[in-house]
Amino acid sequence: KLAGKNSWRIYQAEQDISRDMVQTMQWSRRIQQALENELFVLHFQGVYHTHSNRVSHYEALIRMREAPDVELVAPAHFINIAEQSGQILAIDRWVLSHSILTLATRPDIPAIAVNLSGRSLDDTGLTDYILELLTHNQIDHARLMFEITETAALSDLQDAQRTIQALRQMGCSVSLDDFGTGFASFAYLKYLDADVLKIDGLFIRNLCEEPDNRVFIKAIVDVAHGLGKKTVAECVETAEIHMLLQELGVDMMQGYFLHKPAPLV
């Protein structure tokens, strides 16, 4: 106070920064413990074919179990920190190996889609790691799918392009996740040759109130189909939205209306 208003503001900012740093370090330590003590859990959410209403595949979604009777920690709390610290590489590999083990023990499950962080796109050993797991467990490669966010793909176009190509050559399919929010022009689809465009929930959740979103979705569907790709809508929460998306020609749907993420039964 004696030094005046400006110095007070600076002091405040420094305090904020160090508080953030402490929190990041604490989370990073919790992630490390979760990796070492098998405290991660996978939930699975069905993705359904629009016309037949049958399950196309399940998306694997990670959670952290900190104690037996405590609510699971959502990925929003730790994925960003794991990306900053580099721990996401170990997390992505953990999710991969557990998804492949699930495919091996559950032949009734058509396929599992795994989310890959942007950091994993330059993990050069990743494709060999995947191939070895698939071969060892004798899994049909088409049963393993990948989701890469549009934003991650754009931030390193060359790595994304190389990874997508390698995974598809292996016989796995690739979706561009959260599509439509990453400021990609449609021209990028030439370089990011994925099988599926997964339309971000931002366009889906308020579809009934925002007529403009129909225009965006229709455009994405047209471009996808013109290029021989499929579309998925995420965050389908109501019957009304499901019907609108069906009219717009979206090929597959995922959301609380159909199936909430849960352990496999």
Ligand code: C2E
């Ligand atoms: P995402 O890949 O776009 O996953 C979809 C998110 O939307 C999931 O949140 C899912 O639970 C949620 N969701 C599904 N249906 C609905 C719905 O009808 N309404 C609403 N409001 N939400 C719905 P979740 O599980 O919290 O995951 C958040 C994000 O964290 C994921 O977004 C993904 O980017 C990331 N993530 C999750 N698991 C993994 C993982 O194993 N590895 C990596 N690298 N990232 C992951």
Ligand code: MG
């Ligand atoms: Mg996803």
Ligand code: MG
């Ligand atoms: Mg998504």
Ligand code: MG
């Ligand atoms: Mg999303």
